[in-house]
Amino acid sequence: MRTIFKVKMILLSIMILLFGTTQSVVLESDENHIKSATFLSESFEVGPGKVAVKTLFDIDFPKGHIGVKSFDVEVVDEDGNSVPLYETYLHHWFAVKYIENITMSHYIKQSHDVSNGIEYERNDGACQGFLLPHHWGLGGESRGTSSNLPNPFAVELGNPTKIKHGFKEKWLFNIMVIDTRGAHDRKGCSECRCKLLNLPKDFYNVTTNINGQLLSRNYKGGLFCCQDNLQCKLRNGFHGPMRKLSLRYKIRWVDWDEHQVPLKFYILDSADRVRSNGSTPVHDCQVEYTIPRIHDSDSLHVKKANIPMTKGGYLIYGTAHMHTGVVNATLYGQDGRVLCTSNPKYGTGKEAGNEKGYLVGMSVCYPKPGSIKIKDGEILTVESRYENKFRTGAMGHFYIYLAEQIPNKDLNI
Structure with missing residues (x-):
């Protein structure tokens, strides 16, 4: 009792x-x-x-x-x-x-x-x-x-x-x-x-x-x-x-205690028109963009941005915020290695969460903690790919959570 x-x-x-x-x-x-x-x-x-x-x-x-x-x-x-x-x-x-x-x-x-x-x-x-x-x-x-x-x-x-x-x-x-x-x-x-x-x-x-x-x-x-x-x-x-x-x-x-490991959250925009002012990067995120219909072409529409990370860390989670028509979104390291690819799930029915023809989910990357490290100053590439169809307000935002430190003990993912 x-x-x-x-x-x-x-x-x-x-x-x-x-x-x-x-x-x-x-x-x-x-x-x-x-x-x-x-x-x-x-x-x-x-x-x-x-x-x-x-x-x-x-x-x-x-x-x-x-x-x-x-x-x-x-x-x-x-x-x-x-x-x-x-x-x-x-x-x-x-x-x-x-x-x-x-x-x-x-x-x-x-x-x-x-x-x-x-x-x-x-x-x-x-x-x-x-x-x-x-x-x-x-x-x-x-x-x-x-x-x-x-x-x-x-x-x-x-x-x-x-x-x-x-x-x-x-x-x-x-x-x-x-x-x-x-x-x-x-x-x-x-x-x-x-x-x-x-x-x-x-x-x-x-x-x-x-x-x-x-x-x-x-x-x-x-x-x-x-x-x-x-x-x-x-x-x-x-x-x-x-x-x-x-x-x-x-x-x-x-409740926060000594056993928790803090994460930092980053949003990277594939429409970020990064430029430099001397050694300082200047970000010009557009947030959204229009996809023109390219006639007589079966190629996908690709949008890329090269984004320098002032502060790096260990990748713990990654996914993308996209719109209907997305094929996938990928985050690359400076050496070209794939850090995370987020793939869409499209609905097939009528019920909420499975609406036919609508984007109803994006896959999430959970790399083994400590297996992917982004270095301070590393330039990451965000790539969003859509179908070759006219589309307005398209977005390609990559979400990542980074940890500055990883516990030495084995982790339960």
Whole structure:
């Protein structure tokens, strides 16, 4: 009875540490003391053909000094049912870390003014500015792509010695979904093709690109044509109900101790137009690109970037964030060796997670710890390959987790 009481008290303590929207909290029954919790984000409304781009601040997240082992996300409706991609296409979700000035927390909560009092803390990737800043994030392939990190590796969070004095660590979601119910061209709508959306008449006169310049009229599609509340063109006479959706997300973590090995997270962009300023590399990540149809050719479309790694480490995990039409993505070392190839999985049915014709997962590389080392200053090559078909808003982002050190003992992968 004493043991049962202790277990109940531990579970109660975990519940107190977490927010009220936690759907479930469990201690996984293994020797690694992994905990898990499932949360539900704030809801957002969509209608047929509607684009929703939302930033949700201060999302529910485990508290304390922890090591995150996995972070999995899917879109659900008001009843908690998984929503298939052919109804609402999940273009992307990003989980971004920021710190908030404690003295301004009440003001921010009341006014929703986040222009002051917060500082964003991006990942270790090399893209400039606030491009690709997230620590976790995928798209339509989320349900079928593993985010699990092998023991004893984890992403360290909540270390009080690393949080700026007077601030507290928080997280936000940046979400983009496209409701394609009734869309004249579902696949084209999910690629944000400009001609398939009801754009404002002055769209090209007021819309700027990632460099702050007016968007070219040659821009055929992508993120800039899928702004919040824009509308994909619908089939004549189609009517459908509005619906409220949320992100359901599950986080697995451990309490941080001396047995955990921290990882650093890098996002490498195959559309990064790297150049140099003397000995300093200058990154010019484009984030997305258009694939033109090359007639009379069966060759694949290949996009490559050579990216210098200021700081290297041992490769623990690798995968790619891609879009439908991808053939694969590969990360090469400077000597041409293959570090990781991420292959797509396409759906064959109607159920959520197996939608026919949609990209529903990307394979993950788990090399034996210590077997692949990336040197400081090594130039990596990111290569994304797509089918030879016209496509807008294509992406080729390679995600890697690196460890600075590897334990000497044998590891259980």
